[in-house]
Amino acid sequence: MEAMMLSNPTDCWPHMWACKAHSVQFMMQIFSLKLSNITAVVDGPVHLYGYFAVQDHLDPLRNYIFNRTRDDPFIMGQDNGVNSDNSLIPMSGPKRGIGNQARVLIEFDMKIKNGETQDDDFQLIDGAIICSEFSLPDRVFTQRIEGDCGAVDISRAILHGAVEATIEVSISQVHGNGFSLSLYSYISQIPEKIQLFDGVISKPCDLNRFVVAVVLNTPLILAFKVDQRDGSNHVCAYCPFKAPMFSTYLSFLLVV
Template identity: 50%
Template sequence: MYRAEKRGGINGLVVSHSAVDMFSMTIIENSRHRDGSIYRNKAFEGHFCITNRDETRLEPMMFSEPTDCRPSWETCSMHSACAMMQIFSLKLAKIPIDNDCIQLYGYIAVRNDLDKLLNYVVNYSRDNPIIMRQGDLIEMTGPKRGISMCCSVLLEFDMRIKKGEQEKDDLQLIDGAIDYIGLITATFPFTKRINGDCGAVDITLARVYWAVEATIQVIISDVQSGFNLYLSSLCFVSDVWKEIQLFNGPIGESCGLRRYVVAVSLDTWMHLKLKVSTTPPA
């Protein structure tokens, strides 16, 4: 079964292998951004610098900035494998019943002991929300670097539904934080639900054992006519292939897609899947 325990004032989730049912995550008490309780919660003091809202400055370990649309590998070096978190998908599981589609904005980010700053997995501004329907996958905009799980990882989120001209009119989808303790986070992909005031998000993740950071960079060098591209990565985790959607959208000109960082178990294969069509992406 799945069960939640409280450890040191922060709720930790203990996961066993005997069940695969959907189950709600336990959000840390007094960790909401809207009412400011997360900034006053003394459980975070001395570990996660919650009041520091800066984005992580660390880049992927094995990649440097591309030059003239060509990746540069001069900074490559060998790095030791370690336990890493891999988030495979985020799905908009529930929205207010009277809405066919919504304008979604906000962020989901992780913090760990590398520098304790925000490593965004999703980050959309209110001025540039994404249009979504219930059941859609939320396209991830990160992480910027791999998520080490040598110690605990904090998942922090504040996602809202845009309703009117002013932010005060918006609905809160999910708000709070969840901690994942490395040694008791499952090494097989599992899905949990984050319930909020006006909906829910399903997150699928795993602690990838003996993992290294793989950086994926795709350059579209020549476009004769527009097309739609679906790009995903398939990784071998705990004896199963698990797909991570990286991009799903239109391509109209030569460009470089954003950098994608994936945790991959050492001495296993990682496959890239590309689908090209002239019809709009599903």
């Protein structure tokens, strides 16, 4: 699915030709997935693949949070120790906001690559959980999902009166050998951050669109950390936005 499924809504009030507001709703925001434990003996870096997805009342199809094939796993180096910040599993989604007006199904099947065939691989977690809590609003809580050879921690929050924001970042110019970029966001005055991107930029490009849920009339802060690959420069930038009553699309141009 393409991002902005909810950022271009049809519930305009009073009507689409003179839009003044959109309805808010309960929304779920996933802040992080983290490899918290491995019980299997893994020789070398961890090659993680499979999927982690949600389904809500808006759409019965899977809304992927993590989705990697066996031929393209996420590789977690030996220095990325479990229970450290480096044990975070990169999230490629969601592609649209997660509605939480009713129960949300979280489905997962994640494996650790081991050997030549899939039969040799370790099953990290496999199954599903149903989330229907409406307590602890606007506060992050962590749930551990235990599996056959390890565990994954999911940190999420239920946001009351929330809207969807779609973020797009364009890299317009790249000088020298490129730079390392870490992009994350803070939402709704919650101190925990949402990691959006962490990697190396070597040429001008558009990053994937990112979707987050924000409580109405609260801030959305984008944080950029940039390091030149030759170590000559280090830049931190913070860009605040506010979630208004009308539909919002954030487009940011980064020049380094």
